[in-house]
Amino acid sequence: MSIRVLIADDQAMVRTGFEMILSAEDDMEVVGKAADGVEALEMIALQKPDVVLMDIRMPRLDGLDALQRINAPGAVDPPKVVVVTTFEDDEYVHRALGGGASGFVLKTASAALLLEGVRAAASGEALVSPAITVKLLRDRSTPAAPRANRPDPLSAREGEVARLVATGATNAEIAEQLFLSVGTVKTHLSSIQSKLDVRNRVEIAAWVWQSKGIGR
Numbered sequence: 001m002s003i004r005v006l007i008a009d010d011q012a013m014v015r016t017g018f019e020m021i022l023s024a025e026d027d028m029e030v031v032g033k034a035a036d037g038v039e040a041l042e043m044i045a046l047q048k049p050d051v052v053l054m055d056i057r058m059p060r061l062d063g064l065d066a067l068q069r070i071n072a073p074g075a076v077d078p079p080k081v082v083v084v085t086t087f088e089d090d091e092y093v094h095r096a097l098g099g100g101a102s103g104f105v106l107k108t109a110s111a112a113l114l115l116e117g118v119r120a121a122a123s124g125e126a127l128v129s130p131a132i133t134v135k136l137l138r139d140r141s142t143p144a145a146p147r148a149n150r151p152d153p154l155s156a157r158e159g160e161v162a163r164l165v166a167t168g169a170t171n172a173e174i175a176e177q178l179f180l181s182v183g184t185v186k187t188h189l190s191s192i193q194s195k196l197d198v199r200n201r202v203e204i205a206a207w208v209w210q211s212k213g214i215g216r
Contacts, residue, residue: 002029003122006049006079008040008066009033010058014107018053018084021111028118037061041069049079051102051121053114056085056092064095071100080121084114093132097200103127113170120171125186126200127171152211153195161188165201166208 005028007018015033022028031047034040036058044052052070054063063083070078082103083096096104102121105114106129113129120127154162157178164174171189175182193199196207 002027003051003118004029004031004047004049005118006031006040006043006047006052007033008035008037008052008058008063009055009084010035011055014055018114021114022118025115028115035059037063037066040066044070044079051118052079052081053084053118054081054101056083056087056096064092064099067096067099067101080124082117082121082127084117093128093202097126097128097202101126104132105129106132112172116171123186125189128201132202154192158188158192158195161185162192162204162208165189166205168205 005022007015007022007030009015009018012035015035019030019033022030031049032043034043038060040052040054040063041061043049054067056063058066063085067081067083070081080102081100082105083092083101084105084107085092086107093104102124103117103126105117105127109129113127117127152159160178161174164177169177171182171185174180175185178185180188189201189204192204196204198204198207
């Protein structure tokens with residue numbers, strides 16, 4: 001079955017560009033395009049998309065406020081939301097992930113990363129643009145040196161995957177570097193998130209930087 005996608009962005013050229021990228025994929029279908037948050041909520045109720053590509057700065061209702069309404073308490077089977085924006089402000093990232101976004105991708109990212117974000121969201125995973133992951137971690141204070149006696153909950157292979165996540169590598173890049181399939185990488189990421197009790201790639205990367213003593 002196709003992934004039903006709604007595009008919400010106040011720029012017509014961006015909406016058209018995203019539609020062209022998504023429509024070229026056999027497993028995706030664009031079911032609507034909205035120019036602001038209010039229209040996006042109306043179209044979500046009407047079209048029942050699986051995934052929403054949501055801009056942040058839009059008239060009438062911005063993307064983060066729309067996200068909050070989509071995931072409001074009591075919401076029944078809300079769509080997954082991937083925030084796509086030109087802004088990498090830390091506050092935006094934290095509000096988006098805290099509000100239940102299933103991804104945060106910069107508009108300057110590749111089409112492949114955008115598609116990976118949509119597929120990850122549809123499958124219940126989360127993808128954060130590698131550039132944002134690295135920036136967030138570099139903006140933190142320098143992590144403490146690792147403790148020698150601290151048990152490592154990850155297997156050797158999971159540790160390799162986690163370290164590459166901390167460098168901002170995508171699933172495809174991790175697969176290429178470790179000679180794995182993308183599906184195997186996803187399996188490792190799911191196991192890592194479960195073992196570390198974290199929600200997304202940023203939190204995996206944060207654990208690596210803090211527990212392994214990786215500096216800036």
